Amino acid sequence: MRRTxxxxxxQAEEATKEIKICGWVRTRRDAKGFSFLEMNDGSCLKNLQAIVDESVPTYEIIKDVTTGAAVEVLGELVPSPGKGQKWEVRATELKLLGTADADDFPLQKKRHSDEFLRQIAHLRPRTNKYGATFRIRSEASFAIHNFYRDKGFFNVHTPILTGSDCEGAGEMFRVSTLPATGVEAPKEGSVFDNDFFGREANLTVSGQLEAELLAMGLGKVYTFGPTFRAENSNTPRHAAEFWMIEPEVAFADNEDNMDLAEEMTKYVVKHILDNCADDIELFAKFVDKELMGRLENIINEPFARVSYTEAVELLSAAKKKWEFPVEWGIDLQTEHERYLAEEHFKKPVIVYDYPKDIKAFYMRMNDDGKTVAAMDVLVPRIGELIGGSQREERMDVLLERINEMGQNPEDYWWYTDLRRFGSVPHAGFGMGFERLLMLVTGISNIRDVIPFPRTPQHIEF
RNA sequence: UCCUCGAUGGCUCAAUAGGCAGAGCGGGUGACUGUUAAUCACUAGGUUGUAGGUUCAAGUCCUACUCGAGGAGCCA
Known part of the structure; x- marks a missing residue:
């Protein structure tokens, strides 16, 4: 018999004579001659209650059916006379699939701290909160693919291993098959000559450059994959391994780019509200009381849009004491970004047209010669959710920018080659998937929206 | 990497002014014919993160280290 x-x-419409339920026991409540078992199998937030009484042949094993144990229950699905649930299972057979010694099993029925659960990340998917988180993670991933597919985008797989050591988005993890010690460079050449690829290789920090190459053939593409940053960042918003969504669109400018970013964010939030109501309710109730208001706001209100120059004027005029100076040409600090999103606009803000000197070489130079067509989406509580730009499609300007940034154009020969053959305006952005999940769930630490977080000094599990 | 705060039974925390280390939950045992994070009774469980120091006496004061959290930088 197949398990249900x-x-x-x-969600059953009617009672069922015979049903098989498998799951992990969340709690057992005993009475004289029978027990209530609450089982959860991860398929949803709610538990199913089974009544096991002395007529069940294996009733004597009930004492070993403790919180955390895995069981298989055969029985009849009947309307529940008790309050709190519509259906329950009246057991005729009970099988103990896996015990969980009550002395050792670390999960209690009561709430645990996130810090404690992080130490037992192998067991936390069994809790209500983390079960809900990872179900939402799955649903959000699905929603993203759905969104792009509906809009005619192609999902492209850009490499995880990269030979370029200068993608311009932070420190990289080196990948090597060389022995850990005793490797010397040949007289003429580099240590990497004898390495697997014959040159230095790293884990990708962004699929953007390759996504651009694909967009120049397929038109509208996106990547959705893991990225790696070897930054020594110790914050609730950074991880060394995280997932990023990077669309890249040919024949598009920064205006189109902002529209896409806003539309995508709204789509995913709406999809989660429509499809994960129970799980979201848990977060709204126990994690973040203001969650629902913020999510409704994201769906219903247009995002604010201000140029960097306007943002600087706004911040200068604000009656606030800034810890860091506000001045045209300096990048916005966290306190400034939070003020814009949380206090001034009280909703997501897109800041565009940043000074060229604080942005990457590939961003398209504006006509003013001072700013580039970049755009960041800043959201309350999290800060930068999305960073993107229109890309520089003009060969001469691109080369000038690469040189200006002190980089070698030869390292990017394939990237600049695109500007030689049928170059067109194009734009794209990167969205941090975990940050999106933090926004959707109200969870305040990135380590709690990814099953097995990697941060400096942490790679257990 | 920098700044701030913290570390006490399995978990979450308390312990006045340096003076006998406690509670709730969880665990164990028992009671209860419908419970809902069940309830009630009894019970076990600690070298106070590590190493050193001050003191008649240290969970409490001092030093170093380890780990954790928050903030900052870097960014997604």
């Missing part, structure tokens, strides 16, 4: 997922059993 609890999510399906709970």
């Amino acid at each position: 997922p609890i999510v399906d059993a709970l």
Whole structure:
């Protein structure tokens, strides 16, 4: 007999004579001669209750059916006479699939701190909060693919291993098959001559440059994959391994880019609200009381849009004491970004046209010669959710910018080659998937929206 | 990497002014014919993060280290 997922059993239209339920025991409540078992199988937030009484042949094993144990219950799905649930299972057979010694099993019925659960990341998917988080993560991933597919984008797979050591987005992790010690460089050449690829290789920090190459053939593409940054960042918003969504669109400018970023954010938030109501309710109730208001606001209100220059004027005029100076040409600090999103506009803000000197070489130079067509989406509580730009499609300007930034154009020969053959305006951005999940769930630490977080000094599991 | 705060039973925390280390939850045992993070009774469980120092006496004061959290920088 095939097992019925609890999510399906709970939505049953009518009673069922025979049903098989498998799951982990969340709690057991004993009475004289029978027990209530609450089981969860991860298919949804809710548990299914089974009543096991002395008529069940294996009733004597009930004492080993403790919180955390895995069980298989055969029985009848009947309307529940008790309050709190529509259906329950009246057990006829009970099988203990896996015990969980009550002395050792670390998960209690009561709430645990996030810090403690992080130490037992192998068990936290069994809790309500983390089960909900990872179900939402899955649903959000699906929504993103759906969004782009509906809009005629192609999902492209850009490399994880990269030979370029200068993608311009932070420190990289080196990939090597050389022994850990005793490797010497040949007289003429580099140590990497004898390495797997014959040159230095790294884990990607962004699929953007390759996505651009694909967009120049496929038109509208996006990548959705892991990225790696070897920055020694110790904050609730940074991880060394995180997932990024990077669309890249040919024949598009920065205006189109901002429209796409806003539309995508709204789409995912709406999809989660429509499809993960139970899980979202848990977050709205126990994690962040203001979650629902903020999500409704994201869906219903247009994002604010200000140029960098306007933002600097706004911040200068604000009656606030800034810890860091506000001055045209200096990048916005966290306190400035938070003020714009949380206090001034009280909603997501897109800041565009940044000074060229604080942005990457590939961003398109504006006509003023001072700013580039960049855009950042800043959201309350999290800060930068998205960073993107229109890309420089003019060969002469691009080369000038590469040189200006002190880089070698030869390292980017394939990137600049695109500007020689049928170059067109194009634009794209990168969205941090974990930051999106923090926004959607109200969870305040990135380490709690990814199952097995990698941060400096942490790679357990 | 810098700044601030913290570390006490399995978990979450308390311990006045340096003076006998406690509670709730969880665990164990028992009670209860419908419970809902069940309830009730009893019970076990600690070298106070590590190393050193001050003191008659240190969970408490001092030094170093380790780990954790928050803020900053870097960014997604």
